[in-house]
Amino acid sequence: MNFTPDIRLFTCHYASQQSCAEGGKVLRDLNFPSNITLTRLLCTGKLEEKDLLKAFEDGADGVYVVGCPASCHNVKGSQRASKRVASVRKALAEMGVEEDRIRMYHLERGLHPEFITAAEEMNTLISKLGPSPFCHKAA
Numbered sequence: 001m002n003f004t005p006d007i008r009l010f011t012c013h014y015a016s017q018q019s020c021a022e023g024g025k026v027l028r029d030l031n032f033p034s035n036i037t038l039t040r041l042l043c044t045g046k047l048e049e050k051d052l053l054k055a056f057e058d059g060a061d062g063v064y065v066v067g068c069p070a071s072c073h074n075v076k077g078s079q080r081a082s083k084r085v086a087s088v089r090k091a092l093a094e095m096g097v098e099e100d101r102i103r104m105y106h107l108e109r110g111l112h113p114e115f116i117t118a119a120e121e122m123n124t125l126i127s128k129l130g131p132s133p134f135c136h137k138a139a
Contacts (some may be wrong), residue, residue, distance in 0.1 A: 006128055031116070047084055053091075063101065064102065
């Protein structure tokens with residue numbers, strides 16, 4: 001099966017600011033997967049479960065969130081995001097869907113290899129899981 005996953009990334013402005021410099025050129029130069037759609041937020045704590053589920057509804061095969069570590073600029077924003085990601089993971093499992101279709105990463109601010117590694121990890125994982133059971137795409 002020839003499958004390129006549709007992956008949505010919600011990321012903290014602070015965790016991604018250098019990564020998105022020059023219109024994403026830096027990311028492209030570092031081989032950031034082109035099938036990942038990046039949405040920058042002022043704080044991942046603003047994400048709600050409905051936003052994460054909407055990404056699946058809109059066709060995402062996988063979703064991940066990159067927030068700050070414990071030393072979050074907005075104090076507890078990424079902690080709130082972690083709880084919401086955990087809630088969606090639980091909901092997916094209850095529906096018989098792989099909970100690994102959604103993940104949370106806590107990364108330091110700035111451009112660093114871990115930002116690219118998280119993208120590659122999600123791309124590999126979702127490629128192995130296959131298309132989302134929530135939507136049927138034409139081949």
